[in-house]
Amino acid sequence: xxxxxLNDLTPTSLWQHFAMLCETPRPSWHEAAVMTRxxxxxxxxxxxxxxxxxxxxxxxxxxxPGHDNAPTVALQAHVDMVAEVEAYAAHDFTRDAIWPxxxxxxxxxxxxxxxxxxGIGVAAALAALEEPGLTHGPLEVLLTVAEEVSLVGAARLxxxxxxxxxxxxxxxxxxxxxxxxxxxxxxxxxxxxxxxAPLPPHEGILTIEIGGLAGGHSGMDIHTGRASANRxxxxxxxxxxxxQALRLMAIEGGRMDNAITRRVVVQLAMAHERIEAAxxxxxxxxxxxxxxxxxxxxxxxxxxxxxxPGPGANTAVTAEASAAIIELLxxxxxxxxxxxxxxxxxxxxxxxxxxxxxEHGRLTAxxxxxxxxxxxxxxxxxxxxxxxxxxxxAPTRSAGYPGWAPDAGSALLARFKRVHEATIGQAPRVVxxxxxxxxxxxxxxxxxxxxxxxxxxxxxxxxPAERVEIESVAPFYTLLQNTLADLAAxxxxxxxxx
Numbered sequence: 001x002x003x004x005x006l007n008d009l010t011p012t013s014l015w016q017h018f019a020m021l022c023e024t025p026r027p028s029w030h031e032a033a034v035m036t037r038x039x040x041x042x043x044x045x046x047x048x049x050x051x052x053x054x055x056x057x058x059x060x061x062x063x064x065p066g067h068d069n070a071p072t073v074a075l076q077a078h079v080d081m082v083a084e085v086e087a088y089a090a091h092d093f094t095r096d097a098i099w100p101x102x103x104x105x106x107x108x109x110x111x112x113x114x115x116x117x118x119g120i121g122v123a124a125a126l127a128a129l130e131e132p133g134l135t136h137g138p139l140e141v142l143l144t145v146a147e148e149v150s151l152v153g154a155a156r157l158x159x160x161x162x163x164x165x166x167x168x169x170x171x172x173x174x175x176x177x178x179x180x181x182x183x184x185x186x187x188x189x190x191x192x193x194x195x196x197a198p199l200p201p202h203e204g205i206l207t208i209e210i211g212g213l214a215g216g217h218s219g220m221d222i223h224t225g226r227a228s229a230n231r232x233x234x235x236x237x238x239x240x241x242x243x244q245a246l247r248l249m250a251i252e253g254g255r256m257d258n259a260i261t262r263r264v265v266v267q268l269a270m271a272h273e274r275i276e277a278a279x280x281x282x283x284x285x286x287x288x289x290x291x292x293x294x295x296x297x298x299x300x301x302x303x304x305x306x307x308x309p310g311p312g313a314n315t316a317v318t319a320e321a322s323a324a325i326i327e328l329l330x331x332x333x334x335x336x337x338x339x340x341x342x343x344x345x346x347x348x349x350x351x352x353x354x355x356x357x358x359e360h361g362r363l364t365a366x367x368x369x370x371x372x373x374x375x376x377x378x379x380x381x382x383x384x385x386x387x388x389x390x391x392x393x394a395p396t397r398s399a400g401y402p403g404w405a406p407d408a409g410s411a412l413l414a415r416f417k418r419v420h421e422a423t424i425g426q427a428p429r430v431v432x433x434x435x436x437x438x439x440x441x442x443x444x445x446x447x448x449x450x451x452x453x454x455x456x457x458x459x460x461x462x463x464p465a466e467r468v469e470i471e472s473v474a475p476f477y478t479l480l481q482n483t484l485a486d487l488a489a490x491x492x493x494x495x496x497x498x
Contacts, residue, residue: 005100005107009470011477013130017123021115022100027083027093028149031055034079038126038143045130054145054156061129061139067488070137074164074449075128075480076438077121077171078147078154082256082462086111087211087263106459108467116468117461118147121170124477128484136484140164144438148258148462150187151401154438159445166412166487167446168480169439169453173220173461174431175472178420179453180413181343181432183219183370184377184440186400187257188384190393194321196361197247199314204272205249205307207265208236208282212299215262215463218352219370219435222260223336225294229264230254230353234329236285236302237266241326243281244274247316248325250358257354257366258436259462264356267307269316279304317361325363328391329356332367337380340372340432343406347434349376351384370434372403404440404451406432412450419486423479428454454479 006022009015026034035057042049042059049059057079063070083093089111099110108114125141128134140162144153172179199205210229230253240246246268253264270278286302293300317325333351340348348371355366367384371377381397388395407413408430420428439451456472459465 005102011127011474013127014123014473014477017126018119021119021122022098025094025096026080026115028080028146030094031079031145035143041126047129052156052158052161054153054158056145056153056157057143058161059129059141059143063137063139064135064488067135067137070488070490071165072138072140072163073136073484073487074140074142074162074167075125076142076144076167076169076442077118077125078144078438079122080145080148081115081117081119082113082148082259084113084215084255084259084463086464102470103467105470106467107470109464112464113462114466114468116458116466117173118171120456120458120468120473124170124480127477128480131481134481134484135488137488139484147438148256150185150398151436151438151441154441155401157442157445162446162449164449167439167442167449167451168483169437169451170455170480171437172433172453172455173458175455175457175469175476176424176426176429177431177454178413178416178428179431179433179437180408180410181372181406182404182437182440183372183434184374184401184403185368185370185436186377186381187398188367188369188381188388189396189398190363190365190388191396192363192393194325194358194361194363195318196315197318199269199309199316202271203247203269204275205309206268206270206275206278206282206304207307208233208268208302208304209263209265210236210286210300210302211263212301213262214296214299214465215260217435217461218258218260218354218368219350220433220461222350222352222434223347224296226260227293227297227300228334228353229261230329230356231334232289233264233266234326234332235289236282237326238330239285240278240281241323244270244278245319246270246322246326247319248322248358249314249316251356253356254354256462257352257368259354260352261354262463275306279306315361317358324391328388328393331387332384333380338376343372343432346372346432348372349380350434351380370436372432372434374402401436402440402444404437404443407450410450410452413452415486416452416483419483420479423482424475
């Protein structure tokens with residue numbers, strides 16, 4: 001088994017469910033297999049469930065006897081995971097299991113993302129459904145799909161499906177925090193056929209690879225100064241273009257729009273006699289870039305090599321079209337655009353250049369814009385789209401998803417604070433996240449539902465460095481149980497009065 005390392009961890013039920021998640025491939029858009037395993041488990045435990053047309057799963061459990069009139073509580077998490085793998089490793093996320101390992105008190109995967117985001121939340125919700133002796137009111141467990149690709153499952157959530165009064169989202173990644181608000185997001189995309197021409201005999205190929213960067217979550221890590229390989233490559237290409245005309249053949253940079261890109265590879269066509277000088281210039285520019293990077297990115301590698309044309313026809317984008325691409329990429333904003341005035345220390349608005357691809361003359365790009373303020377999200381997205389149009393491109397924009405407006409006066413929040421202090425020994429830190437949680441979309445469909453979000457400590461989400469702090473998981477699960485027990489004591493006319 002891939003998950004024997006989990007056998008000795010507690011709480012046992014939670015880690016057993018997480019082991020199942022590691023053994024069952026579940027990248028975004030490929031959640032059917034894991035949903036089947038969960039519904040088979042629900043059948044064995046006599047739990048009722050339904051699925052909506054989007055593939056989201058809703059499991060229901062009656063209240064503990066004597067607590068039927070308590071408010072209904074929904075536990076919510078997403079089953080899909082980001083599929084990121086080290087460049088040197090072979091891993092098919094649609095077929096291969098995740099191989100977890102323990103490193104200095106942290107659980108992480110071998111060469112891939114772990115899927116603790118949001119697998120630990122899923123495992124906790126399923127464990128709560130079978131926890132012996134747990135006192136609770138009516139329970140609903142909502143497991144969504146395709147969260148990591150612009151929260152598609154939550155956006156397509158069946159209306160009128162949930163009956164819960166309160167929702168506990170289990171997708172926050174810092175023990176001791178309770179989240180009461182989050183950023184909304186939208187995508188700006190390109191999909192263009194570029195003018196190409198064959199490689200003449202006097203042209204060869206220069207391949208440049210940038211790698212070794214830390215990467216990370218394009219919301220939670222965007223303020224850290226972590227570099228984007230796509231952004232660094234754009235600067236390097238712009239520097240090379242100052243010395244000679246370049247023709248782009250191929251670009252492969254990034255797998256997910258919500259992950260800071262760790263690696264990018266570009267192929268260029270140029271005169272044979274210019275390749276060596278360009279190779280040396282690329283290496284020198286890479287050394288200069290390293291001096292600007294934070295400690296986490298000091299693993300930066302820049303490799304440039306001359307390559308022979310492959311078999312068959314070889315074409316490259318024309319010099320004019322290549323210049324337009326390079327100028328556009330070098331001018332795109334990346335990182336923090338504005339800090340929040342309402343939540344000091346929190347990023348308000350940002351952009352991530354997540355995916356760049358050029359293949360057979362077709363240029364595609366996926367950028368993710370986030371903001372705590374929907375109007376500022378749209379402002380930055382339109383600014384980026386305007387830059388693209390001015391450069392002669394035809395961008396498209398997604399409809400986006402709303403942020404989750406914080407309610408610091410929530411009675412549910414006040415009650416959770418008391419439970420947290422009694423369970424953990426101190427009050428939680430109340431935060432607003434520069435990341436997309438499904439609460440915004442769910443709240444838009446169920447405006448009367450009060451919501452909070454909490455979880456264990458997870459680092460490096462959306463990268464192969466993803467890891468969960470093992471000692472934070474048991475207190476998180478105890479906190480979840482105690483919160484459910486506390487809400488089970490609420491009387492119908494009482495609500496969650498503070």
